[in-house]
Amino acid sequence: MNEILPNWVTTQAQRRPEATAVVFQQERVSYGRLEETSNRLARMLLRNGCQRGDRVGLLLPKSLAAIAGILGILKAGCAYVPLDPLSPARRLAKVFETCENEWILAAGTARERLEELREAEFTRKLRIGWLDERPPQDSTLDGSFEFAFCLDDLLPLPGEPPGVRSASLDPAYIMFTSGSTGNPKGVVITHSNVVHFVEWAVSYFGIAEGERLSCHSPLHFDLSVFDIFGAFAAGAELHLVPPELNVLPNKLGSFIRDSRLTQWFSVPSILNYMAKFDVVAANDFPALQRLLWCGEVLPVPVLAYWMERLPHVTFTNLYGPTETTIASSYYTVSKRPEDLRAEIPIGSPCGGEKLHVLDEHMRPVNNGEVGDLYIQGAGLSPGYYNDPERTSAAFVPNPFSSEPADRLYKTGDLARVGEDGLVYFVGRADTQIKSRGYRIELGEIAAALNALGTLREAAVVAVPSKGFEGSAICCAYVNLPRSNITPALLRTELSRVLPAYMLPSRWMALPELPKNANGKTDTNRLKEQFLHVQQFS
Numbered sequence: 001m002n003e004i005l006p007n008w009v010t011t012q013a014q015r016r017p018e019a020t021a022v023v024f025q026q027e028r029v030s031y032g033r034l035e036e037t038s039n040r041l042a043r044m045l046l047r048n049g050c051q052r053g054d055r056v057g058l059l060l061p062k063s064l065a066a067i068a069g070i071l072g073i074l075k076a077g078c079a080y081v082p083l084d085p086l087s088p089a090r091r092l093a094k095v096f097e098t099c100e101n102e103w104i105l106a107a108g109t110a111r112e113r114l115e116e117l118r119e120a121e122f123t124r125k126l127r128i129g130w131l132d133e134r135p136p137q138d139s140t141l142d143g144s145f146e147f148a149f150c151l152d153d154l155l156p157l158p159g160e161p162p163g164v165r166s167a168s169l170d171p172a173y174i175m176f177t178s179g180s181t182g183n184p185k186g187v188v189i190t191h192s193n194v195v196h197f198v199e200w201a202v203s204y205f206g207i208a209e210g211e212r213l214s215c216h217s218p219l220h221f222d223l224s225v226f227d228i229f230g231a232f233a234a235g236a237e238l239h240l241v242p243p244e245l246n247v248l249p250n251k252l253g254s255f256i257r258d259s260r261l262t263q264w265f266s267v268p269s270i271l272n273y274m275a276k277f278d279v280v281a282a283n284d285f286p287a288l289q290r291l292l293w294c295g296e297v298l299p300v301p302v303l304a305y306w307m308e309r310l311p312h313v314t315f316t317n318l319y320g321p322t323e324t325t326i327a328s329s330y331y332t333v334s335k336r337p338e339d340l341r342a343e344i345p346i347g348s349p350c351g352g353e354k355l356h357v358l359d360e361h362m363r364p365v366n367n368g369e370v371g372d373l374y375i376q377g378a379g380l381s382p383g384y385y386n387d388p389e390r391t392s393a394a395f396v397p398n399p400f401s402s403e404p405a406d407r408l409y410k411t412g413d414l415a416r417v418g419e420d421g422l423v424y425f426v427g428r429a430d431t432q433i434k435s436r437g438y439r440i441e442l443g444e445i446a447a448a449l450n451a452l453g454t455l456r457e458a459a460v461v462a463v464p465s466k467g468f469e470g471s472a473i474c475c476a477y478v479n480l481p482r483s484n485i486t487p488a489l490l491r492t493e494l495s496r497v498l499p500a501y502m503l504p505s506r507w508m509a510l511p512e513l514p515k516n517a518n519g520k521t522d523t524n525r526l527k528e529q530f531l532h533v534q535q536f537s
Helices: 007-015 031-047 064-075 089-099 110-117 191-205 223-234 243-247 249-258 268-276 300-309 388-394 442-451 487-494 523-535
Strands: 020-024 027-030 055-059 079-082 103-106 126-130 145-150 171-177 185-190 212-215 237-240 263-266 290-293 314-319 329-333 353-358 371-377 395-397 407-417 423-428 432-435 438-441 455-464 471-479 506-509
Touching (some): 007 223, 020 031, 020 064, 027 031, 027 064, 055 064, 055 089, 055 110, 064 103, 064 237, 089 110, 089 171, 103 110, 185 191, 223 237, 249 268, 263 268, 268 290, 268 300, 300 314, 353 407, 388 395, 438 442, 442 471, 442 487, 471 487, 487 506
Parallel strands (some): 020 237, 055 079, 103 126, 212 237, 212 263, 263 290, 290 314, 471 506
Antiparallel strands (some): 020 027, 171 185, 395 407, 407 423, 432 438, 455 471
């Protein structure tokens, strides 16, 4: 078994150096060139003081340079921390401080974020590796940053591997997700975690050398990890989907068709969006072999739409939180569902994984009964970076094992086991939701609202949406006396601290928030009010 992720690229470069590794827009890069560029980048990081185990931020849009950046970071023995270049500067600052990194690889529009962050009071100066051929005109980046190198500076360095010996249990990446306290959580994932899943998936799906796989998800979303390393493990081509196509369903269809993709993997909201605009013709996408989705529930009518038009394609539902590495269960749909109210199971555990549906006393529930879903196995993260309290709360001792180190991850999801022995997702046990494939803690949004200091109180709930996002985020608030605050002003202020996908789309000003018998905000009544307004809007 391969032990560390970049070894797959090295192997392909030795066997087939001229074979295409990555395609983006009109550019292609071979395995040989990708290997040499990432080796040079690793050497540059090491020359500048990076050490095994360091965290390196990746602040640039999906691109050929970004893929080389990921590999270079890993070859230097470091962990990459993928960041959203469109995320508010203050949120990025929290991530930098949490993961204690000293390096950021950046390019393009990231310059704007760095300018916003230059006066931030970090505990250490951050060094910038600029992954464009030339540095920006003003490369001094005063304040908290120091410009170190650009892509052109890598050319004189040797293209051979730098010789750093990483281990399978070393962190490969830290993925930051929404946190209920208002601070993002950094999920640590090791090389071994990813290798176990990728090797299972490549075998199960039969991904072959020379195939063409999509990379639709942004790099700060862990579906991209399977896209990237699934392609490299098989010796396939990775086709990066330009983000601007997400709002152009016809263009997405053309991308699949023109790229002759053999595999498409995305969140269900994209499939829903394409179906809504009816962009898939009968027997369309003749090269496509398999379609995978993960991140939220795919409505059965949408699945039926796709299966009716693409009878030559296999369809697989994957399930799993970031903390258990990409996906922990799978279900391949054998035939087009006739009953559009049917449930699609999350299925059976992936190789090396186990699913447990337990009651409040950590005992298995009977088939058909709803319980809390726990996951065990090779994909479990070591925990949240530098946060032992959150780690111990989410990763609990396994009551079915005598091994002290054996753990279960409490997903926060509710599930049941059907009479067919398959696991079915029921819903969330807390206030976390999925929207457009993003995992969102409503508590983080409420914390950001309350931190503004412009409201007496506020509450955030989610209700089912008719749109492709799946859930609509709703905010009810009570103004301070003589305040003229409006939803437009609140949205503007929130956009400074939260990414766009976490901003409430519905607002309601109330004289008082409804309370239950315990004096707590009655979120169920709030949901009813928003649903009532939706019904008559």
